[in-house]
Amino acid sequence: MDFLSEIFSVVLSTMGDVLPIVAIIFGFQLFVIKRPFPNLKRVLIGLLYVLIGLSFFLIGLEEALFPLGKLMAKQLTDPEFIRSGLDVVTNGLVWSDYTWVYLFAFAIGFSTTIAEPSLIAVALMANEVSGGSISARGLRISVAVGVAIGIALGVFRIVTGTPLHYYIMAGYVIVIIQTFYAPKMIVGLAYDSGGVTTSTVTVPLVAALGLGLASTIPGRNPLLDGFGLIAFASLFPIMSVMCYAQISEWLAKKAK
Amino acid sequence: MNTFLDVFKSLFSSSRDLLPIILVVTFFQLFVLQQPFPELGKMIVGILFVMAGMSMFIRGLEMGLFPIGESMAYSFARKGSLFWLLLFSFLLGFGTTIAEPALIAVAKEASVIAAEGGMIENNKEAMRAYATGLRVTVALSVGLAILVGVIRIIKGWPIQYLIAAGYIGVVIMTAFAPKEIIGIAYDSGGVTTSTITVPLVTALGVGLASSISGRNPMIDGFGLIAFASLTPMIFVMAYGMII
Numbered sequence: 123m124d125f126l127s128e129i130f131s132v133v134l135s136t137m138g139d140v141l142p143i144v145a146i147i148f149g150f151q152l153f154v155i156k157r158p159f160p161n162l163k164r165v166l167i168g169l170l171y172v173l174i175g176l177s178f179f180l181i182g183l184e185e186a187l188f189p190l191g192k193l194m195a196k197q198l199t200d201p202e203f204i205r206s207g208l209d210v211v212t213n214g215l216v217w218s219d220y221t222w223v224y225l226f227a228f229a230i231g232f233s234t235t236i237a238e239p240s241l242i243a244v245a246l247m248a249n250e251v252s253g254g255s256i257s258a259r260g261l262r263i264s265v266a267v268g269v270a271i272g273i274a275l276g277v278f279r280i281v282t283g284t285p286l287h288y289y290i291m292a293g294y295v296i297v298i299i300q301t302f303y304a305p306k307m308i309v310g311l312a313y314d315s316g317g318v319t320t321s322t323v324t325v326p327l328v329a330a331l332g333l334g335l336a337s338t339i340p341g342r343n344p345l346l347d348g349f350g351l352i353a354f355a356s357l358f359p360i361m362s363v364m365c366y367a368q369i370s371e372w373l374a375k376k377a378k
Numbered sequence: 379m380n381t382f383l384d385v386f387k388s389l390f391s392s393s394r395d396l397l398p399i400i401l402v403v404t405f406f407q408l409f410v411l412q413q414p415f416p417e418l419g420k421m422i423v424g425i426l427f428v429m430a431g432m433s434m435f436i437r438g439l440e441m442g443l444f445p446i447g448e449s450m451a452y453s454f455a456r457k458g459s460l461f462w463l464l465l466f467s468f469l470l471g472f473g474t475t476i477a478e479p480a481l482i483a484v485a486k487e488a489s490v491i492a493a494e495g496g497m498i499e500n501n502k503e504a505m506r507a508y509a510t511g512l513r514v515t516v517a518l519s520v521g522l523a524i525l526v527g528v529i530r531i532i533k534g535w536p537i538q539y540l541i542a543a544g545y546i547g548v549v550i551m552t553a554f555a556p557k558e559i560i561g562i563a564y565d566s567g568g569v570t571t572s573t574i575t576v577p578l579v580t581a582l583g584v585g586l587a588s589s590i591s592g593r594n595p596m597i598d599g600f601g602l603i604a605f606a607s608l609t610p611m612i613f614v615m616a617y618g619m620i621i
Contacts, residue, residue, distance in 0.1 A: 135479070137554050140574055142473040147446060148467070154462045155453045161445065168442020171434045174409050176573060178431030186424025190403055190416070197411055222410055229406075233398035239430075239435050240576035243393070244603075246439070247580050251588075251595045286561055287552045294545040301538045310600030317607030320568040323399075323531035325480055346491070349561030356607060 231273035268362030276354035447581025472521035519613035559618030
């Protein structure tokens with residue numbers, strides 16, 4: 123019974139998200155375009171699928187993965203755990219003692235991005251538009267590698283306490299330089315993949331990791347230092363996607 | 379028979395998408411933390427829900443969200459009315475962002491920081507006003523971003539100029555914004571684009587670029603999401619400076 127009421131409340135809140143969009147679309151269709159939708163019935167069934175699918179997806183995550191993932195982030199960042207893995211126990215922990223945390227950040231960044239629904243959507247679209255020359259799977263894996271590196275580096279930043287904006291600005295410079303050399307076709311897509319990576323699956327887990335770290339490391343303020351991981355996760359995929367395009371272009375040239 | 383095969387296929391590909399996350403969690407739980415799984419049955423049920431949900435969502439994308447975005451783009455291009463297209467783009471950005479749950483959560487946390495940092499009075503009333511103001515700011519900036527992005531597709535401007543200008547804007551604002559707001563501002567760029575907005579906006583961009591002659595959907599069609607995750611950073615820092 124508890125479970126049923128939870129399903130109901132998730133469906134309801136997803137509907138709340140979808141409602142403004144549906145209102146805008148159908149408002150314009152009715153009053154501005156003044157033409158009926160092609161395949162209206164099919165589109166409506168599709169919308170219903172999206173609604174139910176997304177609700178099921180969220181319920182499942184909430185039931186299975188989020189509690190465990192959040193608990194894990196908390197346990198891995200616990201100073202007790204980190205000390206227990208060291209041979210020599212010193213008073214303070216230095217940045218190199220956090221090996222498992224970096225590994226976890228990398229792994230969780232990669233795996234949550236692969237499962238991210240909005241990235242799947244963009245990859246499908248890119249595959250279709252490019253006539254199959256951009257593989258949906260290749261794009262998603264290169265985005266996931268970017269997020270993984272980004273989050274691992276973001277965790278390193280929290281541990282060392284260096285200012286966020288230096289990293290971001292350095293990242294911007296690299297992105298701009300890469301833009302000059304990357305194939306023109308990929309640039310827009312690469313920029314977009316920065317924004318889509320962080321949504322339903324990634325944000326809750328990554329936020330838990332950042333918060334866990336910032337509240338256990340002495341001298342860090344969770345309110346100030348807990349933020350910033352998402353920014354890393356949306357910057358690094360831009361680089362990795364352009365990199366992926368450059369490498370595949372280079373390979374194609376070499377094959378000729 | 380065919381539909382049965384389709385369902386099976388999409389479930390299989392969803393399970394392949396979920397495999398990494400399951401492996402990571404299992405590895406860290408059993409080998410690093412060395413603990414048994416709490417409530418294994420509940421987890422398995424949850425994973426089945428995620429798989430089913432993902433398959434349905436992808437099917438719905440192809441049947442519903444993509445065709446809507448593309449057919450709206452074609453209709454506007456045929457109608458030839460720039461005003462309505464721009465109004466639609468702005469509303470789509472604004473309307474989808476203002477109700478975004480991730481943004482509501484971030485705005486709330488930001489108001490706590492602002493109250494502790496002494497930027498606003500430390501009471502419920504002031505904090506709520508601050509959070510609402512922040513949400514409206516972000517929603518406006520996303521609406522504006524989609525609008526500018528659509529103009530860019532119509533005019534065929536190269537995307538990197540606009541993105542570079544946006545980056546310079548972020549850097550300049552970072553120098554002047556209060557320190558407390560910077561982390562939130564940077565993060566707010568990433569959280570604004572939700573799972574339903576992304577497919578719609580992408581389809582809109584690609585649809586526009588393929589219905590306007592001289593535009594390449596691959597080069598010109600993408601990039602709307604990139605704007606939508608850049609402008610909130612600038613606007614949130616501006617908000618932090620004004621308040």
